[in-house]
Amino acid sequence: MTSIIRKSPSTGKKSPDVWGIYEKDTGSVQYIVADPATKKASLIDVVQNFDPRSARSSYESADEVLKLARDNELTIEWVLDTHPHADHLMASHYLKEKTGAPNAIGEKTCAIAKLWSDYYNVSGLFDPRKDFEHLFGEGDSFKIGDLEVEVWLSPGHTLGSITYIVGDAAFVHDTFMYPDSGTSRADFPGGSSKELWDSLQRILSLPDNTRLFVGHDYGKGGREAQWEATVAQHKKLNVHLSGSVKEEEYRKVRDERDATLALPDRMLHALQVNLRAGKLPPTENDGEHYFKIPANKF
Template identity: 80%
Template structure:
């Protein structure tokens, strides 16, 4: 079955066309963001499929995203990720090979890699500066066609999460969820409910009409998967933030909720792949690739 696709058209000058492609196995939303004039586009947070039962990987979701871009006559000029994901494998290197476009993530991926070298007891593992062409810092800018893109550091979910702001569209990854689901967890290594609160408030200071595109949705109470809402909609109805919620109340709610959550079932596999831009571990003497999973460490 193909993943669900929805189109959010440009609202005018400086505003991008956006396609969201929902990957049901992990509840992840992958994005194509395009300049309507030049037809240049970026891919954001595209999934490499992984079956945790068999440890089989494939690129069927990424290939669907590439096919959608081709159908809409788009030229891919950037392959972007917002952070090293814990719940899905990224397809960054594969997409770079398929498109010739540079791949990028936030520069603090290097600090995240340092944390996970310790967790995996792999002191020489992970070289983000080699596996990614660009490591963005707070305030960096670049272009997608004629559209200006600004990079914000938005920590909390991870210490290195970044937001891409493209005109009236902001790709806010694992900060916000859809309004009826609130916000994302902040208990992963390097995470912080304090930093997440600050990131959320900064994003809410964007213009009310800004379209916020989130990283995940799980179809709460049986509704269809949804991932786009405006700043105004989040201010009015986000279940964790609407009304006069104080920082202390938010953090208490977030921390208590996070304490009840299990690790994502792909997390210990995913980090050793995503810190390599989606490349699997190097093959061993028998030609096969193997994951290293720490026991009783989490």
């Protein structure tokens, strides 16, 4: 497969190299973030390919990301996700097996698992404490090579979304979009435009030169996919936040827009996989995997 791949090079000491790999089927951006000094790296929000028409899954995107890491002589230290995605299946478990690196997500994924256990009417199927080696909380930190990574809880899109801040790079997932596309939806179960506003404002408190790497882009107006802009660029150009926009005005626009949006076509498949770190539902007595899809719930 051929993806759009761009490198955002380190800007100096304590600044990572970042590769963005665009997955066009879902408009998702996958990331490799690396310490230039040690060549140690982490993978963030890598996609497991899925065709909702045939319910067939595969790992072309994940293998492409792994090849890019090998080509740049990087050693993978972490497999990271920012939240249980609704629009694509994650490749966390697969990458953990391929690299031997621990996989991680936010600790409030446990609350999301409880919420979706009720929607799917299943008990005991989702156990993030078992399927992820690390569950990060607000203020936690860890290292990629010699680079310090800070974890922020950034709810709104989901109740458990987290942001990874690595020097002058922040992986802000489904909070911001590219400036010409504004911000992400907040209407999924557990989402909140109020919490999203608070998360956006906190991220905008980072230094103006911080590179913000978003989770999705859909090529607005036919332009090529884009996913990187600085805090300063978002303050000046983001169509939902620039100028003197107040919380009430933002939330009105966000809520009215969200009310018009359909569910992502992979959502009801994705959540039951992503709450298991990308593992398909357990095999049944014929050795096959089967999805459980709630009818008339949404």
